[in-house]
Amino acid sequence: MFKITSEEGNARTGTLKLNNREVETPFFMPVVTKGAAKFINNKELKQVGSDAIICNGFILSVKPGLNVLRKMGGIHKFINYDGVIFTDSGGFQMYSDKLLIKTTDDGIHFKEPFHGSKLLITPEKDMDMQHTIGSDVAMCLDDMPIYGSDKKRIQESVLKTIAWAKRCKDHHDKIKDKQWLFGIIQGGTYPDLREFCARAIAALDFDGYAFGGLAIGEPSEDTFKAVEAAIKFVPKEKPRYLMGVGTPDLILEAVSMGVDCFDSRYPTMTARNGTMFTWKGQINIDKKEFELDEKPIDSSCECFTCKNFTRAYLHHLTRLNEPTGHTLKSIHNVFWMQEFMRRIRESIKQKKFEEFKKEFLEKFN
Helix, strand or coil, X not given: CEEEEEEECCEEEEEEEECCEEEEECEEEEECCCCCECCECHXXXXXXXXXXXEEXXXXXXXXXXXXXHHHCCCHHHHHCCCCEEEEECCHHHHCCCCCEEEECCCCEEEECCCCCCEEEECHHHHHHHHHHHCCCEEECCCCCCCCCCCHHHHHHHHHHHHHHHHHHHHHHHHHCCCCEEEEEECCCCCHHHHHHHHHHHHCCCCCEEEECCCCCCCXXXXXXXXXXXXXXXXXXXXXXXXXXXXXXXXXHHHHHXXXXXXXXXXXXXXXXXXXXXXXXXXXXXCCHHHCXXXXXCCCCCCCHHHHHCXXXXXXXXXXXXXXHHHHHHHHHHHHHHHHHHHHHHHHHHCCCHHHHHHHHHHHHC
């Protein structure tokens, strides 16, 4: 169900097949937290080449609720998306300063965001929740320390993450369906803790492995030291997922280390703020220099926005904060990101990835 097809150094391409759905690796997942991305609908996501997305299992379990999703036949039918769907455990939201009460060996105690009621999410409840939602890939419940936590706190999180991963795996194995389960490796920016956690999580034999708790404020060199310390202990034949990374430069570096999948709100978030991706670098469409610019965002781009609208028009919509502008800009950025991933895959197949990486970064930066 995961097959590596080409390699150049540690970079690799492959195919991930799940429940009659297929996505080529490495791939990028737009964030569809509540079952919808911001200003771009799920059919448009598929049209621009997004063959996989990630939703937030915890948020969906509260609204619309598990009963609704069960009666509607699961997440794919409910949101009308026929690609691969990952669900996160929701740990990131639970660790909000406004929501988190405490963590114990049992699980995470927190206030749910809509009504403020107190909840306890255990590894077993989390697995049942994601199974009911019906995603193709579920993520383990993990203990994610906030950036800046001291080493003692991160050591505690590693031990909880490992213990919870085992409970997730044991419970998920009892369900026995076609949903995959990914283990998550924590350890902050400490290479020794990353190695320790990676060894323990890999020993549990998950369907895939994720590097969590990164890209949350630390310098990029620390991000990749953490990944480097862990990835060598993750089975090569299993897919590897760097959570929360969505900038092109970081994706390229991670691909060169052997990472297969990514997710981030970065393309849509920056689009709403006026930052557009082009093959010559990023531009801010809000700047006055684009007020009379008749060119598309990127003359080599084949997206709907670039085929039909000028920079001047998008500048106008951005200045007015028009929702239509946010949609058109989001379509472009997500399309561009998927084209970027396609070019990465092609460069690896042609044994030209390092050349592509060098040339791209010289222009983009």
